[in-house]
Amino acid sequence: MSNPKKWVESITAHTYGxxxxxxxxxxxxxxxxxxxxxxxxxxxxxxxxxxxxxxCSNLGHGNKKIIDAICEQAKKLPYVAPGFV
Incomplete structure (x- = not known):
């Protein structure tokens, strides 16, 4: 991010915290x-x-095994509505 201060100002003005x-x-x-x-x-x-x-991040941030598993799943099926299994 080139200008974090401007970004934070925009987020606080336009986003619900x-x-x-x-x-x-x-x-x-x-x-x-x-x-x-x-x-x-x-x-x-x-x-x-x-x-x-x-x-939602109990296993830590940047865990390569988790990131790889997420990427593999996203290649197969990134999302399905809750009404399907």
Whole structure:
């Protein structure tokens, strides 16, 4: 991202921030990347991801085996509606 500050300003102006009252969503943390149990902001500062990004990343970030499995599945069938099995 060439200008994280502008991007964050746009996101706060046009996006609904989850899990918080909107009036308190003044300065969201700009996440530029993640690896294992950490994520990083645009300055490279490292944060321990205690919440597993809302509990959906319990196996960590950037796990090559998981990424490869997702890519293989996406080649076969990326999505099917809930009414099908």
């Amino acid at each position: 989850t899990w918080r009252p909107q009036r308190d969503w003044k300065k969201p943390l700009f996440i530029a990347g993640a690896e294992r149990v950490y994520f990083f902001d645009e300055t490279g500062r490292r944060y321990l991801d205690f919440s597993s990004q809302l509990m």
